[in-house]
Amino acid sequence: MSEPTVPAAPQASLGASSVPKLELRDLYISYTDRAGRTVQAVENANLTVTNKPGVGELAVFLxxxxxxxxxxxxxxAGLLTPDSGDVFLDxxxxxxxxxxxxxxxxxxxxFAWRTVRKNVEYGLELQGVEAGERKKQADxxxxxxxxxxxxxxxxxQLSGGMKxxxxxxxxxxxxxxxxxxxEPFGALDPGTRxxxxTLILDVLQKQDNTVLFVTHDVEEAVFLADVIFVLSARPARVLHRIEVPYFESRDIQVKRTNQFKGVVDHVMELLHTSKVQGNFRVGL
Ligand SMILES: Nc1ncnc2c1ncn2[C@@H]1O[C@H](COP(=O)(O)OP(=O)(O)O)[C@@H](O)[C@H]1O
Ligand SMILES: [Mg+2]
Incomplete structure (x- = not known):
């Protein structure tokens, strides 16, 4: 079904059109509810996230x-199998x-009974990394x-944000x-959020990660994203792909600028014109 593909070289050269980081192809996913009815959750979702080599990329589902x-x-994540369609990673x-x-x-x-360090070390423990190295990486x-x-x-002993x-x-x-x-920050109060x-952007820069971030907060999407995928109301389809312009700083102050507000307005307008109704929020 899927064509054989060559994995991207670890250090793809700049400008080379390498294999996309992530691709959703014609994805359909349904559930059966307790009454035995089919609930179509995702219908023909398609998208491609391409990584700029050497830079972290943050894609938001809004x-x-x-x-x-x-x-x-x-x-x-591979936690469920689509009815049809495929997910490709590299x-x-x-x-x-x-x-x-x-x-x-x-x-x-x-884990409630483990210290912060032991919690952070957990994945390395599973991999059999030895104690000294685990502690070094965790710290x-x-x-x-x-x-x-x-x-x-x-x-x-920690606050919600710290957890x-x-x-x-x-x-x-x-x-x-x-x-x-x-929606990792959905349960946090505004200041912590x-x-x-800011922490996410900071850590991203250091780690060169690709992140797929889900939110229903328009301001959060614009603040974090390199690219926003606007989804329809259920069943989810990808309606729009918005490249977010590079703001001079991703300091929290940027939210007060006209440039930032302009992008938020643009996204709101797109939601409005494509009749994406439902529970959204703008900032706090
Ligand atoms: N296990 C399940 N069984 C039946 N319906 C489900 C199940 N999980 C989610 N749904 C339904 O699928 C739809 C999409 O859910 P979800 O992906 O959690 O939405 P979102 O994350 O955008 O809030 C919702 O209508 C939800 O009620
Ligand atoms: Mg959800």
């Missing part, structure tokens, strides 16, 4: 609540879960996410090709 965002993300068809993809959910997913990432002073704390930093560090330590983030948005 769509109303219940449209099928998490469903698409689960298919990319030209390889996704079949099941794998360490090349890491997921961060809205709810916190740390480096813990510092990047701003938790240096909390490495020996337990999750219950989410642990979740991000736990994912990044596996060096996934693709980081999948499903802004801090986490």
């Amino acid at each position: 769509g109303p609540s219940g449209c099928g965002k998490s469903t698409i993300l689960k298919a990319v 030209g390889q068809k996704v079949e099941g879960t794998g360490r090349d993809r890491g997921m961060v959910f809205q709810s916190y997913t740390s 480096a990432i813990i510092e990047q996410v701003g938790l240096k002073d909390f490495a020996d704390s337990l999750p219950r 989410q930093r642990v979740a991000i560090a736990r994912t990044l330590i596996n060096k996934p090709k693709l980081v999948l983030m499903d 802004w801090g986490m948005q």
Whole structure:
């Protein structure tokens, strides 16, 4: 069914049209509800995310609540199999879960009985990395996410934002090709949420990751994204692909600029004209 594809060279040369990082091809996904009815969650979703070599790329799925965002993300993660259509990562068809993809959910997913450091080390433990090396790598990432002073704390001693930093560090330590983030800041208060948005961009720059980020917050999408995919109400289809212009700074202050507000207005207008109705929000 899928054509044989050559994986992209690890360091694709600039300008070479390499294999896309991620491709969804004619994706259809349905559920059967408790009454036995079919719920079509995703219908003919197509998209391509191309990575600029050497730079992290952040793609956002923007769509109303219940449209099928998490469903698409689960298919990319390999947690569910589409009814038809395919997901390709670096030209390889996704079949099941794998360490090349890491997921961060809205709810916190740390082990309650492990310290922050032990939580972050977990993925390396599974890989059989020896203790000294685990600690070294974990401490480096813990510092990047701003938790240096909390490495020996337990999750219950942390705020929501800090727990989410642990979740991000736990994912990044596996060096996934693709980081999948499903409304990761949805449960956080406004100030914390802004801090986490900045952190993501900061960590991204250092790690050269590709991130697929799901949100129904238009401002969050514009602030974070290199590219936004606007999804329809359920069943989810990709309606628009918006390249977000490069803002001079991705400091939180940029949200007050006319350039930023202009892009937010543009996205709102697109949602309006394509009649994407549902629960969206703009900032806080
Ligand atoms: N396990 C399931 N069984 C039946 N319906 C489901 C299941 N999971 C999700 N759905 C339905 O599929 C649609 C899309 O869900 P989801 O992908 O979670 O949306 P989103 O993440 O955009 O809020 C919703 O109508 C939801 O109720
Ligand atoms: Mg969801």
